[in-house]
Amino acid sequence: MSSTPLLDIATAGDTLELRPTGSWTVVNAGLLESLFNAAAPQLAAAKRLRVDLAGVREIDTLGAWLLEKISRGAEQAGHPVTVTGIDERHAELIEDVRKVNRTQRAARPRPNPVMARLEQAGRAAFGAVDEIVIFLQMLGATGWALLGVLRRPRSLRMTSLVYQTWRIGWQAIPIMVLITFLIGAIIAQQGIFHFRKFGAESYVVDMVGILVLRELGVLIVAIMVAGRSGSACTAELGSMKMREEIDALTTMGLDPIEVLILPRIIALVIALPILAFMGSMAALYGGGLIAWLYGGMSPAIFIERLREAVSVTHFEVGIIKAPFMALVIGIIACSEGLKVQGSAESLGRQTTTSVVKSIFLVIVLDGLFAVFFASIGM
Amino acid sequence: MTDQYAIRVSDLVVGFGRRTVIDHLSLDVRRGEILGLVGASGGGKSVLMRTIIGLIPKRGGRIEVMGWDADAAGGLNGHFGAPRWGILFQQGALFSSLTARQNVQFPLRENASLSQSLMDEIADAKLEMVGLTPDDGDKLPSELSGGMTKRVALARALALDPAIVFLDEPTSGLDPIAAGDFDALIKTLQKTLGLTVFMVTHDLASLKTVCDRVAALADGKIVAIGSMDDLLNSEHPWVRAYFHGKRSLMLHKKPD
Numbered sequence: 001m002s003s004t005p006l007l008d009i010a011t012a013g014d015t016l017e018l019r020p021t022g023s024w025t026v027v028n029a030g031l032l033e034s035l036f037n038a039a040a041p042q043l044a045a046a047k048r049l050r051v052d053l054a055g056v057r058e059i060d061t062l063g064a065w066l067l068e069k070i071s072r073g074a075e076q077a078g079h080p081v082t083v084t085g086i087d088e089r090h091a092e093l094i095e096d097v098r099k100v101n102r103t104q105r106a107a108r109p110r111p112n113p114v115m116a117r118l119e120q121a122g123r124a125a126f127g128a129v130d131e132i133v134i135f136l137q138m139l140g141a142t143g144w145a146l147l148g149v150l151r152r153p154r155s156l157r158m159t160s161l162v163y164q165t166w167r168i169g170w171q172a173i174p175i176m177v178l179i180t181f182l183i184g185a186i187i188a189q190q191g192i193f194h195f196r197k198f199g200a201e202s203y204v205v206d207m208v209g210i211l212v213l214r215e216l217g218v219l220i221v222a223i224m225v226a227g228r229s230g231s232a233c234t235a236e237l238g239s240m241k242m243r244e245e246i247d248a249l250t251t252m253g254l255d256p257i258e259v260l261i262l263p264r265i266i267a268l269v270i271a272l273p274i275l276a277f278m279g280s281m282a283a284l285y286g287g288g289l290i291a292w293l294y295g296g297m298s299p300a301i302f303i304e305r306l307r308e309a310v311s312v313t314h315f316e317v318g319i320i321k322a323p324f325m326a327l328v329i330g331i332i333a334c335s336e337g338l339k340v341q342g343s344a345e346s347l348g349r350q351t352t353t354s355v356v357k358s359i360f361l362v363i364v365l366d367g368l369f370a371v372f373f374a375s376i377g378m
Numbered sequence: 379m380t381d382q383y384a385i386r387v388s389d390l391v392v393g394f395g396r397r398t399v400i401d402h403l404s405l406d407v408r409r410g411e412i413l414g415l416v417g418a419s420g421g422g423k424s425v426l427m428r429t430i431i432g433l434i435p436k437r438g439g440r441i442e443v444m445g446w447d448a449d450a451a452g453g454l455n456g457h458f459g460a461p462r463w464g465i466l467f468q469q470g471a472l473f474s475s476l477t478a479r480q481n482v483q484f485p486l487r488e489n490a491s492l493s494q495s496l497m498d499e500i501a502d503a504k505l506e507m508v509g510l511t512p513d514d515g516d517k518l519p520s521e522l523s524g525g526m527t528k529r530v531a532l533a534r535a536l537a538l539d540p541a542i543v544f545l546d547e548p549t550s551g552l553d554p555i556a557a558g559d560f561d562a563l564i565k566t567l568q569k570t571l572g573l574t575v576f577m578v579t580h581d582l583a584s585l586k587t588v589c590d591r592v593a594a595l596a597d598g599k600i601v602a603i604g605s606m607d608d609l610l611n612s613e614h615p616w617v618r619a620y621f622h623g624k625r626s627l628m629l630h631k632k633p634d
Contacts, residue, residue: 029490065503096570103511
């Protein structure tokens with residue numbers, strides 16, 4: 001059906017005669033454009049233009065536009081143009097195309113690169129302030145909703161809370177236990193390997209015990225939860241925002257903070273300490289196993305040394321941090337979720353931001369706690 | 379003569395789980411016509427359309443689009459379909475990370491080798507043909523209104539001047555003026571570009587004004603097909619209920 005398009009060009013006096021033939025359709029797009037470009041210099045030189053379309057077998061918007069561009073160029077240069085031989089099947093399309101692209105798009109001013117950089121930096125700085133404000137706002141709103149729930153305990157969304165706790169806590173147990181078990185084992189192995197040089201292998205128990213209970217257990221679990229549940233929270237709330245579900249809730253007189261966000265945050269605050277505890281135990285178990293298999297320290301001795309090395313204080317220092325980390329993860333995840341705009345891209349961006357930011361803040365918070373506990377001598 | 383028909387569906391069966399949605403359905407769409415498909419909500423209109431374009435697997439039967447059978451060619455739907463058909467999804471399905479203009483250019487970019495400036499011109503021309511301004515081209519889909527989204531989606535469906543266009547409820551969610559414009563637009567484009575249009579719709583006005591033939595889908599089968607007048611005279615109970623209900627009264631001529 002489709003035949004090769006051609007553009008015959010003949011000169012008669014000062015008249016340039018164009019005779020397009022064949023299929024001027026998008027199938028031959030590349031060819032058409034090269035034909036057009038080849039004809040362009042002659043067109044610019046012509047004083048008078050005649051276009052005979054009798055040979056055109058098929059035409060679509062692309063072909064019609066190229067032909068229109070030829071005649072429009074000549075018209076704008078003030079040369080007379082006559083178009084003949086339009087097949088009636090094509091007449092309406094050619095007429096339609098003649099009308100388009102008449103208005104010039106307003107050219108966008110190109111920004112000065114230095115100024116653009118400066119503007120970007122300024123916006124980022126203001127953005128950072130906004131971030132803090134948003135965080136505090138969300139914290140306040142959640143606190144307010146929590147107060148409301150404390151005053152009227154029946155307004156707590158029990159089903160949602162249980163479901164979220166099940167998802168964030170119960171379903172996360174296997175992966176958390178596995179990861180912390182491996183981390184405990186790796187620390188013990190490294191400790192034994194290096195302490196052996198000083199003949200101080202038995203101190204590996206102190207190292208594993210203190211490190212895991214004070215810092216690593218809770219930190220690893222918090223990071224995992226931020227990646228696993230924080231991102232899910234952001235994506236859920238974000239897609240609900242995109243589909244106007246949150247607006248629907250608001251118009252029904254319900255507070256999205258109370259209905260959607262509070263159960264998630266409470267669930268995180270409940271689940272994270274439990275997960276941190278289980279994670280710590282798994283890490284100690286991993287450490288003990290390696291001490292036995294790799295270091296030749298029997299489980300009984302490991303437990304005995306552990307009892308001497310760690311006190312309840314170490315455990316307290318670790319576990320106290322967990323609810324605060326959960327709160328930070330929840331607030332960040334939910335506020336990032338509510339920031340999602342209409343596009344799929346924005347959902348992806350906010351989810352990434354949520355995870356990166358909550359992991360960052362969890363580590364910063366851990367540092368602050370370390371300073372605090374050191375100063376009060378715990 | 380396969381050439382006379384743009385789409386031939388014969389003995390098609392489609393189902394999900396234990397439910398059969400399309401039950402031994404046969405339907406021919408002639409070249410260059412606008413066929414309107416009506417049916418109850420949830421009755422399988424969109425399923426039929428999506429099966430024809432290869433998004434839903436069929437259980438049995440044959441589908442031929444422009445004399446080409448997906449089964450015979452090993453099911454390379456996308457490779458066959460993209461340059462030859464354009465599809466307007468109900469929600470527009472614009473790529474949300476691209477601007478309106480880039481959305482319209484996307485099929486051109488993937489299927490034809492053109493310079494960027496020419497693609498811009500073509501995209502602007504298409505946007506203008508569907509009634510938008512070039513400035514709208516810079517907007518992202520999230521910044522477009524419902525009617526504009528439909529128009530951009532139509533411009534994208536028509537980007538390659540395909541032979542067949544599938545429209546899934548093109549006028550739903552548009553005000554009557556915009557819907558009327560849209561109908562006129564479809565009619566014009568069909569005439570100028572020689573399109574075959576397969577249109578799923580509930581809009582009685584657009585059935586009456588633009589469709590050459592109307593097919594009624596009920597109980598998984600085409601129960602009536604023909605011109606609007608044929609359907610108005612149809613004896614099938616569902617078709618009668620559809621075209622003689624309260625909302626359809628405007629279709630009938632007022633008694634003189």
